[in-house]
Amino acid sequence: MTLGTIGADEKVVLWQYGEVAHDMISTKTLGFWLYMLSDALVFAGLFAAYGVLDHSMNAANGPTEAQIVHPIAAFWQTLAVLTSVFAYSVATVAVKHGYRQLVVLCVLAAILLGMVFLGLEFSDFADLYAHGATPQVSGFLSAYFILIATHGLHMAFGILWLLVMAIQVSRLGLTAPVVAQLLNLRLFWQFQAAIWVCVYVFVYLKGVI
Amino acid sequence: MFVHLQGPYSFLFGRLTLASIPYDNAIIQFAFGFAAIAAILVVAPVLYYRKIPYLFREWLTTVDHKKIGVMYIILGLVMMFRGFFDGLMIRTQQVMADGPHSAGHLEAAHGYLPPAHFDQIYSSHGTIMIIFAATPILTGLGNIIVPLQIGARDMAFPTLNAISLWLTTVGAALVMASLFIGDFSTAGWVGLIPLTELDFSPSSGVDYWMWAIQISSVGTTLNAINVIATIVAMRAPGMRWTRLPIFTWTTLSTSIIGLTAFPILGVALALLGADRYLGTHFYTAGLGGNLMLYTNLFWIWGHPEVYFLVLPAFGIISEVIPAFSEKPLFGYVTMVAATFAIAGISWVVWLHHFFTMGAGPLVNSFFSVATMVVGIPTGVKVFNWLFTLYRGRLTFATPMLWAVGALFLLLIGGLTGMMLAIPAVNYTVHNSVFVIAHFHCMVLLIVYAAFAAVSFWWPKVFGFKLDETTGKLFFWSFSIGTILLFTAMFGLGFMGETRRLDYLYNTQWFPALVIEEIGVGFYSLSVLIFFAMLFVSIRDRVKNAASADPWGTSRTLEWLTHSPVPFYNFAVTPHVNSRDELSWRYLNNLAATAPEHFEEIHMPNNTPVPLIIGALAFGFGFGLTWRIWWMTGFSLLGIIAVVIYRSFARDKGYHLSAEVMTQLEREPPLGVIAESQYLSKHPLTGAGAH
Numbered sequence: 062m063t064l065g066t067i068g069a070d071e072k073v074v075l076w077q078y079g080e081v082a083h084d085m086i087s088t089k090t091l092g093f094w095l096y097m098l099s100d101a102l103v104f105a106g107l108f109a110a111y112g113v114l115d116h117s118m119n120a121a122n123g124p125t126e127a128q129i130v131h132p133i134a135a136f137w138q139t140l141a142v143l144t145s146v147f148a149y150s151v152a153t154v155a156v157k158h159g160y161r162q163l164v165v166l167c168v169l170a171a172i173l174l175g176m177v178f179l180g181l182e183f184s185d186f187a188d189l190y191a192h193g194a195t196p197q198v199s200g201f202l203s204a205y206f207i208l209i210a211t212h213g214l215h216m217a218f219g220i221l222w223l224l225v226m227a228i229q230v231s232r233l234g235l236t237a238p239v240v241a242q243l244l245n246l247r248l249f250w251q252f253q254a255a256i257w258v259c260v261y262v263f264v265y266l267k268g269v270i
Numbered sequence: 271m272f273v274h275l276q277g278p279y280s281f282l283f284g285r286l287t288l289a290s291i292p293y294d295n296a297i298i299q300f301a302f303g304f305a306a307i308a309a310i311l312v313v314a315p316v317l318y319y320r321k322i323p324y325l326f327r328e329w330l331t332t333v334d335h336k337k338i339g340v341m342y343i344i345l346g347l348v349m350m351f352r353g354f355f356d357g358l359m360i361r362t363q364q365v366m367a368d369g370p371h372s373a374g375h376l377e378a379a380h381g382y383l384p385p386a387h388f389d390q391i392y393s394s395h396g397t398i399m400i401i402f403a404a405t406p407i408l409t410g411l412g413n414i415i416v417p418l419q420i421g422a423r424d425m426a427f428p429t430l431n432a433i434s435l436w437l438t439t440v441g442a443a444l445v446m447a448s449l450f451i452g453d454f455s456t457a458g459w460v461g462l463i464p465l466t467e468l469d470f471s472p473s474s475g476v477d478y479w480m481w482a483i484q485i486s487s488v489g490t491t492l493n494a495i496n497v498i499a500t501i502v503a504m505r506a507p508g509m510r511w512t513r514l515p516i517f518t519w520t521t522l523s524t525s526i527i528g529l530t531a532f533p534i535l536g537v538a539l540a541l542l543g544a545d546r547y548l549g550t551h552f553y554t555a556g557l558g559g560n561l562m563l564y565t566n567l568f569w570i571w572g573h574p575e576v577y578f579l580v581l582p583a584f585g586i587i588s589e590v591i592p593a594f595s596e597k598p599l600f601g602y603v604t605m606v607a608a609t610f611a612i613a614g615i616s617w618v619v620w621l622h623h624f625f626t627m628g629a630g631p632l633v634n635s636f637f638s639v640a641t642m643v644v645g646i647p648t649g650v651k652v653f654n655w656l657f658t659l660y661r662g663r664l665t666f667a668t669p670m671l672w673a674v675g676a677l678f679l680l681l682i683g684g685l686t687g688m689m690l691a692i693p694a695v696n697y698t699v700h701n702s703v704f705v706i707a708h709f710h711c712m713v714l715l716i717v718y719a720a721f722a723a724v725s726f727w728w729p730k731v732f733g734f735k736l737d738e739t740t741g742k743l744f745f746w747s748f749s750i751g752t753i754l755l756f757t758a759m760f761g762l763g764f765m766g767e768t769r770r771l772d773y774l775y776n777t778q779w780f781p782a783l784v785i786e787e788i789g790v791g792f793y794s795l796s797v798l799i800f801f802a803m804l805f806v807s808i809r810d811r812v813k814n815a816a817s818a819d820p821w822g823t824s825r826t827l828e829w830l831t832h833s834p835v836p837f838y839n840f841a842v843t844p845h846v847n848s849r850d851e852l853s854w855r856y857l858n859n860l861a862a863t864a865p866e867h868f869e870e871i872h873m874p875n876n877t878p879v880p881l882i883i884g885a886l887a888f889g890f891g892f893g894l895t896w897r898i899w900w901m902t903g904f905s906l907l908g909i910i911a912v913v914i915y916r917s918f919a920r921d922k923g924y925h926l927s928a929e930v931m932t933q934l935e936r937e938p939p940l941g942v943i944a945e946s947q948y949l950s951k952h953p954l955t956g957a958g959a960h
């Protein structure tokens with residue numbers, strides 16, 4: 062058990078010779094999963110705030126949820142973000158086969174679709190602003206805008222990262238550190254899509270029910 | 271887009287004007303003079319001995335987990351010193367401002383601090399002690415000890431580790447800056463809402479508080495990621511989960527709490543920031559805001575945070591008591607289970623901080639029972655320690671004194687916590703100084719454990735023991751202070767003194783206030799003894815030089831390598847055979863068996879990147895506080911640029927050849943203080959960077 066003595070013929074190893082292998086990619090992936098967990102909690106907090114403030118009382122005579130969400134328009138955003146994830150998934154398949162050009166191409170496609178998503182979101186916001194529905198109007202609108210804009214910021218950050226990776230893949234090739242980053246980015250990008258699905262369900266769909 | 275503010279504004283300096291600097295306040299002048307003298311005392315020798323290159327090369331750019339840990343602890347101790355002064359000032363104000371006939375000095379009607387100044391002091395006291403003293407000290411200890419206990423060469427992500435340190439430092443620096451430029455929050459360390467809203471706190475104080483916490487908590491979250499990854503992925507061969515030392519277990523559980531709780535604090539403060547900067551209505555009293563949303567979010571972090579602090583303290587006690595009882599820890603498995611039970615329950619008790627919100631009998635009962643359930647695993651721990659002590663061969667060295675002292679505090683703090691957990695009791699003592707006394711027992715338990723840890727592991731890090739005589743004197747004067755101050759405070763709580771009072775209306779409280787002040791006197795004495803202890807210990811360092819296991823009865827892996835620990839930790843990675851590896855080697859007469867030969871090892875290079883990110887983060891926080899947008903934007907873009915640059919220029923580290931290792935192991939170990947510029951020292955054999 063804890064403090065056994067050694068038997069006479071037992072062979073003990075006191076020192077570990079040879080490189081003690083710590084798999085770099087898997088350690089980085091573990092670290093990034095942990096980071097994503099903390100990011101998930103950021104969204105958990107924001108959804109909680111939204112849940113609290115999504116109440117006619119908190120709309121303070123301003124527009125309510127049902128009046129501002131457009132599930133059909135947001136559906137196009139959903140499509141954009143999901144196809145962007147699909148493009149990125151093709152990129153990871155290309156990584157497996159070592160097709161460098163294809164990786165770059167798919168990452169660029171993912172960027173483009175991500176920008177389409179952000180463009181749609183921006184026009185949605187502009188429309189709301191034009192109708193006087195700004196975050197400063199009520200507690201409800203504050204929660205609405207900040208929740209969606211936080212996701213949007215994550216998307217913008219992801220696009221920047223995609224861009225950096227496109228350059229890294231074309232300049233540095235598919236080296237171990239680059240692949241480690243590509244794997245983490247996959248996690249990040251899919252996570253943002255998953256969050257958007259939650260937003261779509263809990264904000265847009267729930268809003269019209 | 272941004273809220274329009276009253277008062278002067280310029281592009282270059284934002285809201286900052288000359289009038290923001292309180293140069294005409296006598297107390298601030300004194301504080302500034304004091305800080306300046308302290309700074310000169312530190313900086314002058316550095317300049318005189320031309321140590322700036324050394325500092326930069328060996329410390330500011332380091333990625334070595336031990337040096338980072340030492341810097342964390344120094345930061346924590348410096349901030350604790352500042353927080354101690356705040357506490358001293360609070361106590362002195364209260365004893366001077368009791369009753370309508372108490373005299374007023376300086377600008378105050380009673381005592382010597384006007385209300386707005388007093389409010390800043392208690393707000394900074396709490397913020398500093400919890401976020402910038404206790405947290406960095408415990409993080410630093412984890413940083414130093416965990417990789418050693420699991421036989422790793424460094425953390426999983428050494429550069430990230432340094433980034434975490436500098437982000438925490440930036441938070442502390444912002445709090446310090448608020449002392450001399452502008453003001454600090456007057457809304458308590460918990461940020462009482464809606465007092466923190468722009469309408470009620472229009473100055474920069476709340477912004478300082480908010481960004482200081484926000485930036486440092488990013489650092490804490492990153493550190494938690496690092497620690498978890500290190501413990502999961504970097505353990506030496508043979509270090510199975512069932513052999514993990516308890517301190518490592520508790521650091522793991524604490525990091526899991528940190529990783530999951532700090533993001534919620536981030537949200538709570540970010541939404542407050544949105545209110546203050548963008549004019550949204552999350553927490554405003556009107557227009558659909560919800561005050562209790564803030565309070566809930568804050569305590570959903572706040573309660574796990576107190577366990578984030580206490581669990582590593584439990585870990586320290588679990589290491590110190592067996593070492594000085596010469597027995598293995600009683601009930602290892604239950605100890606681990608209790609640790610994770612506490613961590614888990616800590617998530618579902620937050621509402622006990624505001625039973626008086628009036629959520630109704632069902633909700634209050636749930637949180638009341640949940641809070642009391644924490645007592646079960648805590649009790650398991652206490653009995654495990656007692657059974658470890660039972661029939662042990664006890665030695666009351668300084669670390670042991672602190673550890674046993676901590677047990678007493680745990681008992682009192684825990685039992686008063688149980689009282690507070692009963693809503694009926696809570697309604698009568700909530701917001702009284704009874705609560706303050708309760709949590710100070712708890713927080714002091716952490717401080718006791720931290721001092722136990724510092725004196726216990728000091729020889730491992732620096733290669734010599736701390737002086738025992740002054741160490742014990744320090745313990746006793748500190749403990750007398752604790753007893754006097756908090757016994758009186760419990761009494762005052764029952765007598766109805768509410769917390770955060772700058773003027774006390776009841777003269778019957780006076781005797782107890784005097785006792786409290788005497789307690790603070792003992793604390794002040796202990797601070798002096800602390801410095802004496804450092805001085806004597808460093809003077810006698812040769813006489814007190816430490817062997818690999820200076821206590822002679824240590825049990826875990828970190829005591830296997832040299833004291834001071836060389837920069838590469840273990841020349842050859844140990845193979846772990848038992849739960850208390852060192853004790854096992856003692857038992858089998860293997861403790862003195864050194865490796866027969868050495869092999870090439872790989873080390874990470876130092877890098878200035880974390881320091882640069884820290885500097886930019888300071889610009890970011892300072893710019894936001896004063897709404898200097900160019901500074902904010904420049905710093906943010908700078909951070910992004912540095913991170914992208916770093917992701918291109920990959921550091922491959924360097925190798926130390928077998929010959930260098932053989933040579934290094936023959937000479938006295940190169941600890942944290944020594945110049946580890948092995949390459950300049952061994953120009954021929956150093957294989958060099960590639």
Ligand code: HEM
Nearest residue numbers: 576580622623641684687688690691700701705709712713
């Ligand atoms: C058995 C364990 C514990 C129980 C049952 C307990 C219970 C409570 C309760 C019910 C309160 C709210 C009192 C009120 O405001 O009316 C409270 C406050 C507090 N407790 Fe504990 N507690 C426990 C352990 C701890 C620990 C381990 C720490 C710190 C390491 C701690 C730190 C605090 C702090 C800081 C506050 C007050 C915060 C504030 O309002 O400023 N407690 N505790």
Ligand SMILES: [Cu+2]
Nearest residue numbers: 573620622623
């Ligand atoms: Cu609590």
